[in-house]
Amino acid sequence: MLPMARTAGSHSDITGPRIEKAALRLIARHGFAAVSMRQIAADVGVQAGALYNYLPDKQTLLARLMVRHMEDLLDASADLSAGSPMQRLQDFVHFHIEQNLNRADEVFVAYMELRNLNADNFATVERLRNTYEAKLEDILAVGARDGTFTLADTKITTRAVIAMLNGVNTWFRDGGELSLESVQKIYWDLVRKSVTVF
Numbered sequence: 311m312l313p314m315a316r317t318a319g320s321h322s323d324i325t326g327p328r329i330e331k332a333a334l335r336l337i338a339r340h341g342f343a344a345v346s347m348r349q350i351a352a353d354v355g356v357q358a359g360a361l362y363n364y365l366p367d368k369q370t371l372l373a374r375l376m377v378r379h380m381e382d383l384l385d386a387s388a389d390l391s392a393g394s395p396m397q398r399l400q401d402f403v404h405f406h407i408e409q410n411l412n413r414a415d416e417v418f419v420a421y422m423e424l425r426n427l428n429a430d431n432f433a434t435v436e437r438l439r440n441t442y443e444a445k446l447e448d449i450l451a452v453g454a455r456d457g458t459f460t461l462a463d464t465k466i467t468t469r470a471v472i473a474m475l476n477g478v479n480t481w482f483r484d485g486g487e488l489s490l491e492s493v494q495k496i497y498w499d500l501v502r503k504s505v506t507v508f
Contacts, residue, residue: 326364328354334375338415342372342426372423373431379416380438383409387445395453396502402446403501404494406475411490414479421476443468450505459505471501 332353336345347368351358365371386409390401410417420435427435447468453459461467475497482493 325354325356325360329356329361329364330371330375330378333371334415334419337372337375337423338418342368342419342423369426369428369431372419373427373435375416376420376423376427376431376435377438379413379420380435380442382413383442384438387442390445395449395456395458398449399446399453399459399501399505400498402449403471403475403498406472407478407494407497408490410476410479411482417476417479443472446471453505460507461505467505471504474500 329350333345333350336349336353345368347361348358350371351361365374387402387405390398390405392398393401420439424432424435447464450459450461450464450467454461454464478493478497482488488496
């Protein structure tokens with residue numbers, strides 16, 4: 311069997327990331343089902359068959375994008391554990407908004423394309439997502455125990471806060487009326503009021 315053709319100038323350490331970047335952008339714009347490997351290859355500037363030098367199939371590519379996003383998020387959030395429950399919650403809100411605004415396509419794909427993962431890949435991504443969301447759930451649980459927060463259900467509150475924070479990506483634009491700092495302040499006020507009784 312002849313080796314698959316590789317476009318001149320294509321190197322795995324360069325083309326691999328370019329494939330993932332192109333795939334992420336195309337999937338975020340058009341949806342996983344509507345994007346073909348041929349489209350991704352054309353966007354990168356390689357022959358369609360060359361993509362299979364870097365990954366076996368489109369399913370693997372989708373899982374890789376989601377796993378990388380969640381692992382990066384977990385790594386970046388490693389220092390969010392000090393202080394009072396209120397301070398920890400504020401830090402989490404600010405962190406989540408800033409991280410996600412810089413990674414709008416990653417967030418969209420990670421949450422909206424879960425249904426397109428096979429069972430094994432879904433389990434992997436869900437485990438990582440649960441690990442990240444457990445950071446917020448722990449903050450809320452500690453605050454509920456010491457009386458800082460008043461919550462009907464910690465897990466539901468966790469999901470509601472995450473959903474609210476993720477919504478910033480749908481409307482925020484650099485150069486718009488509100489700065490990142492203003493958005494963080496407004497959303498922090500919304501979250502704080504939703505978990506406390508004054």
